[in-house]
Structure formats: C-alpha cells, structure tokens
Amino acid sequence: MSATLTPPRTSPEPDTPTPVAPRRSLPRVVWAGVVVAVWIVVWVFTRGQNTLARPTRERTDLMDSFTGFRNDVIASRDTNPLIQFTYALGEWFVSVVDFFQRMLAEPNLPRPVPEIGWLGVTAIAAWIALAIAGWRISLLVAASFVSFGLFGYWSDSIDLLIVTFVAVAVSVVIGMPVAIWIASSRRAERPVTVVLDLMQTMPTFVYLLPIVLFFGIGASAAVVSTLIYAMPPLIRIAGHGIRTVSPTTIEATDSAGQTFWQRLRKVQLPMARPTIVVGLNQTIMAALAMATLAAYVNGPGLGKPVLNALVRVDIGGAFVPGALIVVMAIMLDRTTTAASQRGELIARGGGGSARQRRIVLGVAGVVTIVAVWLSRYSFWAAEFPATETGRAVADAVNTGADWVVATFGTLTEALKDAVTIGLLNPLEALLAQSPWWLSALAILALAFVFGRLRALLPTVVCLAGIRFFDLWNHAMQTLSMTLVATMLVMVLALVFGVWMARSPRADVAIRPFLDAGQTIPPFVYLIPVLALFGPSKFTAITAAIIYAAPAAIKLLADGVKAVSPTTLEASRASGATSWQEILKVQLPMARGSIVLAANQGLLFVLAMVVIGGLVGAGALGYDVVLGFSRSEEWGRGAVAGITIVLLGIMIDRIARASADYKAT
Structure with a gap:
C-alpha cells in the first residue's frame, strides 16, 4: 500500500505583503452623469443670469474691426501686392473656365453655339471612357451626357464639369507634392494634418467669406472654394498609400542604390496607385458636393437652378438638377474606379488582345471625329433640342x-x-x-x-x-x-x-x-x-x-x-x-x-x-x-x-x- 505524501502547509512569510485587489474606478459615463447632475442643480438657481445673450443685430467692436478689415482690403485692391496676386490668380481661373465654356457649353460669339456641340462633346467623353475604362463605362458616360440635355440642363451640367475638373486638376498639382512630402517626412505630417483638419472642419460657408473678399465672385470663387474643400482627401489618402508601401520593398530599392526620386517614381507611386486613385475619386466627389454652395458666389453649374428653386420653394425644380448632379457623381465615380481596375489588369498582363483594342479605339475615334465635325457645322448637333422632359418630371x-x-x-x-x-x-x-x-x-x-x-x-x-x-x-x-x-x-x-x-x-x-x-x-x-x-x-x-x-x-x-x-x-x-x-x-x-x-x-x-x-x-x-x-x-x-x-x-x-x- 502506497502512501500519498502531501506537502506541509506553510504560513506566509511575515514580510510578504498580502495581495490587494485592484481598485476599480467608476465608469466614465457615471462621472459624466455626476457632472451633468451638478450642472442641473446649479442651473436651477442661476438660470438666465449672465448668459451673454445680445440682440440679434447688435454689433461688437470686434465685429466692426473685422468689417473695417474687409473695407480696407477692398480699398487696397489696386495697391496691395497680395490682393493684386489673388485677383490675378482669380482672373486666370476665370479665363480658363471661360475658354472651356466657349469651347463646350456656351456660344462663342459671334458664333451662336459652342465650338464643339453636344454631339461632339458626348462622343469625345464616351471615347475617353472607352480608352481608359471599357465599353460598359463608355455607354454609361454617353447615357449620362444625353440625360444632361434631355432634362434641359446641358450648359449648366457642362459648366459644373468644367469647374470640377479645373479644381481637381489644381488639387492634384498642389496635393500630390504635399502627399509625397508628408509620406516622406514625419515632421511635416503633423503640421499638415492640422491644416487639413481645419480645412475639413470649417463649414464651407465660412471660408466663402474670405474667398469672395480675396478672389471676387463668379468662376474664380467657385474654383477656389471647391479646391479648398476637395484637396484634403487626396492629400490624406495618397500620402497614406505612399507611406504604407512595404518596408521590405523600400529596403530592396535602397540596397540597389536607387535615389529618393528613383524610388518614388519607379516603386512607391506605382505600388500606391490604387490608393491614389481612391483619393482622386474622393476629391472628385467632394468637388461635386460644392456645386450648390458655389452658386452662392455666382459660380457656374447646376447649383444655380437648385438655388433658384430653393428661393421659390420649388421641390420639383430642385429635384431635376439635383438628380443630374447625382448622375454626374455616379458617372465619374464608376469611371475612375473602372479605369484604376483596368490599369491594374493591363499591368498584370491581362486586358485582352492589344491589337483588337487598338482597332476598336481606332474605329471609335473615327466616329468621334465625325460627331465633332457634325457638331461644328450642323445646328441640331451643336445645340441640344429643346424638350419638356425636365419640366414634366418637376411637375410630377x-x-x-x-x-x-x-x-x-x-x-x-x-x-x-x-x-x-x-x-x-x-x-x-x-x-x-x-x-x-x-x-x-x-x-x-x-x-x-x-x-x-x-x-x-x-x-x-x-x-x-x-x-x-x-x-x-x-x-x-x-x-x-x-x-x-x-x-x-x-x-x-x-x-x-x-x-x-x-x-x-x-x-x-x-x-x-x-x-x-x-x-x-x-x-x-x-x-x-x-x-x-x-x-x-x-x-x-x-x-x-x-x-x-x-x-x-x-x-x-x-x-x-x-x-x-x-x-x-x-x-x-x-x-x-x-x-x-x-x-x-x-x-x-x-x-x-x-x-x-x-x-x-x-x-x-x-x-x-x-x-x-x-x-x-x-x-x-x-x-x-x-x-x-x-x-x-x-x-x-x-x-x-x-x-x-x-x-x-x-x-x-x-x-x-x-x-x-x-x-x-
């Protein structure tokens, strides 16, 4: 018979401290409830006292100082170098937008119609979509452009596209270098992020005030306000994409002796391209979201009929141009996404026969040239025929x-x-x-x-x-x-x-x-x-x-x-x-x-x-x-x-x- 030996029980050493259960602090919600409860108790006895309420139209000295600043800026337009620079920049934006308007959307006097009419513009847009994204997207683009004219808003729709693309182009020119900078420098990332936070936190109406002051009204204010609103997504997302390229890949390029610019151009930008396209997509969507607010500064585009309908409380009148903005957003979103996916497919050796693709693009190019020629010399192809479709939908x-x-x-x-x-x-x-x-x-x-x-x-x-x-x-x-x-x-x-x-x-x-x-x-x-x-x-x-x-x-x-x-x-x-x-x-x-x-x-x-x-x-x-x-x-x-x-x-x-x- 075997005996089971049990170890003797030993009492704890005199110097060993007894374990103490950690104290659990009260949840934050409880503490917040305590703060609110105390607040309500004090409020009961002090309600309405020293609330700093003032009459609606009463102005303070600080407000008058800001108004004085505005008046000084307006008075110094001809002498202040900064104001001269901003107005010159605004005039350049106006000239660019005006050039494309006369080319695509409005009469180029004394010519009673644009240089390229609706049929040519639609054909060019469809051909570009076919080249970068495929035939399905090409059909979507063509249908979208036809809907702009069918509902009676051809010129306004093209104006909005012009303002959007000018603002997005400038966003890319400014935003991509900044994205590369914050991706390459941790010191730069923090101050740039603060500025981006400010740009995204500030309501758009707020920065319309200084924009009108420094750039004037019209196309210049529309482009600048759209630019400020649309740039942060590109900088944030593109910077993130460049920064998150595999460290192993970066080490391999460094060991191969590549310079910073070689690594950026041949490795980081190509590998971050899908993320950069996402940033570009978000920038385009943000630019379109400014359509209505830009109308407050006399910006061209579909925002004007929406704003006019707001004044008349005309729901149908706002619905039609608003729906066309949605159509435009879907068109641009699907096009940029499909173009990115197709680029990735071709880079991996897919995308079908290159010879067949060249033939299709060549035939489509000939059709496009014919459409452009017709739109220049045939009135029916230059100005979209008038229809009552938009008014009928608005009435319904x-x-x-x-x-x-x-x-x-x-x-x-x-x-x-x-x-x-x-x-x-x-x-x-x-x-x-x-x-x-x-x-x-x-x-x-x-x-x-x-x-x-x-x-x-x-x-x-x-x-x-x-x-x-x-x-x-x-x-x-x-x-x-x-x-x-x-x-x-x-x-x-x-x-x-x-x-x-x-x-x-x-x-x-x-x-x-x-x-x-x-x-x-x-x-x-x-x-x-x-x-x-x-x-x-x-x-x-x-x-x-x-x-x-x-x-x-x-x-x-x-x-x-x-x-x-x-x-x-x-x-x-x-x-x-x-x-x-x-x-x-x-x-x-x-x-x-x-x-x-x-x-x-x-x-x-x-x-x-x-x-x-x-x-x-x-x-x-x-x-x-x-x-x-x-x-x-x-x-x-x-x-x-x-x-x-x-x-x-x-x-x-x-x-x-x-x-x-x-x-x-």
Missing part, C-alpha cells in the same frame, strides 16, 4: 410632394414637436440659459472625464476663443442643435449599421440609398424637408441628419462587419442569442468604429449649421448668412464663422481623445 415631383404634405402633415408636426420639446428645448435651456461660466466649467469637466488632459487642453483654448469672439449664447444654441442631431444620427447608425452588418441583403438594399445621401447636394433635400416641417430648428436638424447619417451608418456597419467570425462562432456555441451577440460581442468589439462614426457624425452635422441658418435655425448659422448677405454685417459673419470652427475643433478633439483614452 411637385404633385407628389403636395400629396405627401397633405397626407402626413399631422404626423410630421407631431414628430417635430416631440423632438423639439423632448430633446432640443431642454438641452438648449441647459447650455444657453446657464451662466456662461457654468456652461464653460461643465464642458471642461466633461472633456476631462472623457479624454483627460488630451481633451481638456484644446477645450480650454477653444472655449476661450469662443468667449473672446463674444457670440457665446449663439454658440451654445448651435452646440445644442448639433448634439441633438448627432444623437439621432447615432441612433440611426446603430439600427441600420448593425442590420447591414448582419444581413448581406440589407447591405445591398440600403447602401445605394446611403451613396445617394452622400452625393445629393444638401440644398436638394433641404427643400422637401422645408416643405414638410416649415422653417424651424427641427428642419435644420433633419437636414443635418440626412447629410450626416450615411457616413456614420457606413462606418459603423463596416466596423461591426469586421468582428472576427471566429469570435462570433464562439459566442453562438456558448448559446448566446442574437441580441446578446450584438450587445455583448459585436458592439463592444466595434467600439472604435462607433466612436469614429460619432466623431464624423458630429463634424458632418456641424458642417450643416450655416445651411440651417437659412431655414429658421438661427444661432451662428444665421449670423454667417447675415454677414454673407449684407456688407455692413461682414464682421459678424466672420466672427460667427471662426466660432463655428472653434466648436468643430473642440468637439473633434474631445471625441478623438475619448477614443484614444478608451483604447488604452
């Missing part, structure tokens, strides 16, 4: 809109009251009716709770700037509308994003609507929203939601979809239900995407602030619009624009710091 849309308003007016009014009374009014009362110092302290405390010092420091700077520019009360009203709209955007993002991630059919069905929502100019859907809800803050919030929700939904859907299938299989094997899987596995693991979606939603909503000022939202949006429309109020518009930028930077930095703090 107006009839449908009237029916919707009559049928669902009671429901929409109830929805507006529910959101306004239940969400917007309480939040606005807390933010805008608190003493300014109480709101500032509460925002600083929340910034520290969510992002610690990384969020606190920029929040201090931004709040100090908002206080200095002396539109505090309007800034708090704008912040309340922004937060309510973002909250509703995230509700939609959670519902539709999770649904798309878990159902391929839902993804296929919903994604085209999201693409359309991102492509349609804001003014197009602002008109039916205005017809449904009337001029109010809720109208501005609804338009902001339509503008911001697609990006947030896509980001959240992609993040949830990226959760490891192995993790999902493990949760299902343990008996988790669908709701448990969503709430305890997918959403927690997609937390980074959720934070990014909320961040982008906030910025997109803030970008709609000024447009909201046109439909009764008031606050900073109204101040910017007032400064834009009346020369004596220019200073108010400039100060309000700067305040919007500070709000955007503050929100962006808090969101980013919160995400980074959570990740650590």
